[in-house]
Amino acid sequence: MELGERKRYILKAIVDDYIETAEPVGSRTIAKKYEMGISSATIRNEMADLEELGYLEQPHTSAGRIPSDKGYRYYVDKLINIKSPSPEEAAEIKKILQFATMCEIDNIIRRTTKLLSEVTKYTAAVLTPSVKKSAVKSIQLVQVNDNEVLAIVVTDTAIIRHVLIKLPRKIEQDMLLKINNMLNDKLKNLTVEQIDLCVINQILMELGGYNEILNAIIPVLYDSLKSVDCEVYLEGATNIFKYPEYNDINKARNFLALLERKETLIDIFSDDGETLKVSIGKENNNENVKDCSVIRASYMIGNKVVGTIGVIGPTRMDYSKVIGMLKFIADNLNEILRNSF
Amino acid sequence: MELGERKRYILKAIVDDYIETAEPVGSRTIAKKYEMGISSATIRNEMADLEELGYLEQPHTSAGRIPSDKGYRYYVDKLINIKSPSPEEAAEIKKILQFATMCEIDNIIRRTTKLLSEVTKYTAAVLTPSVKKSAVKSIQLVQVNDNEVLAIVVTDTAIIRHVLIKLPRKIEQDMLLKINNMLNDKLKNLTVEQIDLCVINQILMELGGYNEILNAIIPVLYDSLKSVDCEVYLEGATNIFKYPEYNDINKARNFLALLERKETLIDIFSDDGETLKVSIGKENNNENVKDCSVIRASYMIGNKVVGTIGVIGPTRMDYSKVIGMLKFIADNLNEILRNSF
DNA sequence: TATTAGCACTCTATTAAAGTGAGTGCTAAC
DNA sequence: GTTAGCACTCACTTTAATAGAGTGCTAATA
Structure with missing residues (x-):
């Protein structure tokens, strides 16, 4: 069920806009902000179609549209422009990781976690290698x-x-x-x-x-x-307060309580072998993360995949930025670990 | 400036009641709940005196009174009945600590932190020994x-x-x-x-x-x-959501953000040699903890004070419970460490 | 046939006003 | 010194009114 060119463009515009503003996106906004030479009425029709197809949702009749999990999935699979870090950011990241090289591996991993949470502005977690599976x-x-x-x-x-x-x-x-x-x-x-x-x-x-x-x-x-099988390092848990979906005290509490339990974190972030995996909302297995998205990458020591590095945040996550950053940081981490261990 | 018997009784009643209910305490409440054979009008007069002396505050003219930092201080120094753990609680705590004995010291300390946060329902932190000061x-x-x-x-x-x-x-x-x-x-x-x-x-x-x-x-x-000079273990950070003073999302965020920085935790909890110390509100040195109370005890390895174990929460903290629990746990921890190391 | 202008309608969010109630301080009587 | 009584204060709750963003539908248009 392939979407037509125009529907794809509109869907992308809605997801981009919603990620940016956290407000339901109306037809007029799309028409004005993403000049398409097309009237808001036409866009309204297309939006109604996209909603019927399951890519969009409406919080209430007189609100704009927001992406559904399916909408985000389509966006991530087909529409996204991955933002790689700018040359300055890349240099900064490399500098920090390079500095960490002098440390023991635990310390490198810890600093990487912190770095990841700082550059993405979300919550970052890293799973250290499993002792069980180590020789x-x-x-x-x-x-x-x-x-x-x-x-x-x-x-x-x-x-x-x-x-x-x-x-x-x-x-x-x-x-x-x-x-x-x-x-x-x-x-x-x-x-x-x-x-x-x-x-x-x-x-x-x-x-x-x-x-x-x-x-x-x-x-x-x-x-x-x-x-003890493995450790979990967590950084930037309070970053979630930056996002309006967590202005509700109960949501914030649930989210933070989740992160307090090591077993939950292992459950959320543990690897299934993929190099980079995006889990959107209900795609997550863990019951308590069904309104979050998790992006994670694996890292290697001595040519063997041993751990996971990842980010968790609202489904309205800046996927293009996070994926770009995570890829870059994971690649650099792998390089450092290959050279040092 | 010693308070008269009746003023002391009223102050204690107000602090106890406020700690229990988190609501400003009115004169009628005191008269009814803490039977004193005295009318609410008389209590009102005494309360006005206590306010003038700085032990009480009034959020606004038509509200009851709440204790000031000075009021809590007087309460902790002169009025408190320390609640030791019940025989069942004591047995439970001993059991858990005994179980931890089989572990390495890091693990013992980690489990003690968790235990402390669970029994007090506040946030607990433990500072491991300082490397610098170790031989x-x-x-x-x-x-x-x-x-x-x-x-x-x-x-x-x-x-x-x-x-x-x-x-x-x-x-x-x-x-x-x-x-x-x-x-x-x-x-x-x-x-x-x-x-x-x-x-x-x-x-x-x-x-x-x-x-x-x-x-x-x-x-x-x-x-x-x-x-790295020492480690800090933190448990029960999300316990603060139990207390209405942190229903304000900004307060919750500030509190949690504070605990995210290791240096801040060291600053808050580091020892000044006292066996047990209560810091109430503005008594805390750290700027960001002026509306919290911190209760901490030192622990020893080989007859040498090496670390701190403590609790942080709102100034409206259940001092009698926390002090009782902390004393008990610190004593038991010391015993275990004396026997094992 | 696809697009668009126009308009009635829906629903939330904001603001204002009114009412409620807990608690106080003061006064006068006991 | 204590207390009953009362006017007063002020936050909180409830209700009503208003504004505004956005939709869906219809009829006209290209």
């Missing part, structure tokens, strides 16, 4: 003092997990080394998901002699890896 | 692979910092050990604040032979220690 690259046991050992796990997704372990008695250096080597032998290149009780039992069996020490170390290490 | 307990350099070394610093405040360092070339195990020992010798027991360029230069001098490697390690390690 163990190296495990180190380090003696901190007589009865404490620090266990450090480094994964192929640049996650570093550490946990301080109390020992029941002093441990000799060579015994620690032996345990350390054993853990590396058995666990290296396994994903954390693959490390199950079976694997653990095997280690306990093979190192039978050191049971007392192992029983102090293994469960703590195991719990530490399994307990 | 280095141990530094370990661990070879992750040929050209990467992981540096781990453990402090006396149970902070563990790690940073992955890229090396210009492969490093021999004994050289790494030598550098490691040297770093420990020179830095152990120094606070991070005390580690300045002078100390760094001394190390570089004494290990002159390894300049290439040292120049890769030292600056990164130094930056990592100096870059």
Whole structure:
């Protein structure tokens, strides 16, 4: 069901105008502002058609039209002109990301989140790599003092997990080394998901002699890896107050309450493998986000898609700006991560 | 300027009632609800006195009275009955904290923050120990692979910092050990604040032979220690929507925007050594918190005050409940930290 | 047949006016 | 010193009136 040239132009004008003004768009506005050599009456007829086809809605009889979810979808798929950042903006973004390069990966991701929320003026979130799906690259046991050992796990997704372990008695250096080597032998290149009780039992069996020490170390290490799967960084939550759809205190509260729960954020932003995905209103799976839009991109560490970076805001979102910015920032982030990790 | 018995009773009744209802309290309400065997006219006279003395305010001529900051202060200092948690609540809190004991310290603190916001129904924040003021307990350099070394610093405040360092070339195990020992010798027991360029230069001098490697390690390690001083965990920010003073969208926005900046939170919650401190309205130093109250307690690791745990909300805060809960939770947290670290 | 001018109609948002009620301060009596 | 009584104040609510933006429909026009 392809729309005619003129209908497409009118739909685009309405979506653009509504995104800009947040007010229902009337036929006269279209006729005057987007010079088409066509009268408002004709536009009215076209608008009635577009409404019948489901692309537009009318808040009440004597108001202008606003885009429906279907209208936004058509706009994003067929009509949009993606705004890439201007040369100045691009330079600024590159500068900030370049500066972040000196930091650890957590910090890079955190700064990227902030940057994204600042340039888009919406709320930005980033999901760090999943520990479960990460493979163990190296495990180190380090003696901190007589009865404490620090266990450090480094994964192929640049996650570093550490946990301080109390020992029941002093441990000799060579015994620690032996345990350390054993853990590396058995666990290296396994994903954390693959490390199950079976694997653990095997280690306990093979190192039978050191049971007392192992029983102090293994469960703590195991719990530490399994307990938290990924982090979520959130920035610019209060940006929503910029948009009149959130002048209603209840809407604002619901939105912010949503973002307070980590599990919800993971649900909203977690990846399904696509490089860039736009979810408009009711397209979102999460019940509480049905009047929001979410735009997200995946990022990679070492040629492996590991996390998501995204933006959430009202369905009346400036799609062309956000998509442009998100693409640009995700690309740059990937480049930095490729070079550094 | 001591208040008479009856004035004190009336002031307490007004504060209690206003905290409960959020409505200006009239003389009739006091007479009826807080049976005093005294007429509303008499109470009106007393209220006029209390207003003149600065303990009460009147939003407008035909409204009841509300407490001024001075009124709240008098209430907190002289009139309050602190509500300790009920046996059931106490048991519940202990259970949750006990469960957290199995976790790393970060996690304990995070859970405590959440718990505090849940039991008080206000916004809770916790400041983790300051790195600057922490003393280095141990530094370990661990070879992750040929050209990467992981540096781990453990402090006396149970902070563990790690940073992955890229090396210009492969490093021999004994050289790494030598550098490691040297770093420990020179830095152990120094606070991070005390580690300045002078100390760094001394190390570089004494290990002159390894300049290439040292120049890769030292600056990164130094930056990592100096870059971030402490973390702030925040929970229950949207709890403020429960309180009618934040039905005004601008107030809500200002409050939430405040909490979004880490520096502001540090400014608001950072400690001045007192075990428990209540800051009411204009008593707060931070300009943007002059219509809030902040209640905070310090917590200790190894007999040293290291961090703050606190609650922020409207000046019409349920002081007796919050103080009771905060004391109880801070005491329990201290006990857990004393036993575990 | 497609377009347009014109007009009646709809519905929200704004403003003004009137009414309600909680609470006060003051006065005079107890 | 306390209290009853009353006039007064002021925010809040309700109602009514008005304005204005925008539509849909009809009839004329190109």
